[in-house]
Amino acid sequence: xxxxxxxxxxxxxxxxxxxxxxxxxxxxxxxxxxxxxxxxxxxxxxxxxxxxxxxxxxxxxxxxxxxxxxxxxxxxxxxxxxxxxxxx
Numbered sequence: 890x891x892x893x894x895x896x897x898x899x900x901x902x903x904x905x906x907x908x909x910x911x912x913x914x915x916x917x918x919x920x921x922x923x924x925x926x927x928x929x930x931x932x933x934x935x936x937x938x939x940x941x942x943x944x945x946x947x948x949x950x951x952x953x954x955x956x957x958x959x960x961x962x963x964x965x966x967x968x969x970x971x972x973x974x975x976x977x
Contacts, residue, residue: 901926915964916940919952935960 903924922932937948
């Protein structure tokens with residue numbers, strides 16, 4: 890939105906795509922519903938991606954903030970156990 894918040898003010902729905910370095914390495918990202926006129930907002934959706942195949946979303950799961958810490962630990966473990974020489 891840069892310097893023009895009025896874009897969000899007139900939008901019915903604003904969704905941000907969030908991704909840490911580790912999530913990118915694991916072909917994961919999060920969608921955050923920042924604004925959703927007349928509906929629930931503040932929702933985070935964890936997505937698995939297959940960008941090498943043109944799949945922005947291959948699987949999805951709504952997660953609660955309280956589950957995010959466990960998700961990060963699981964991702965760290967999965968990346969640590971990944972065979973060497975495989976970046977994605």
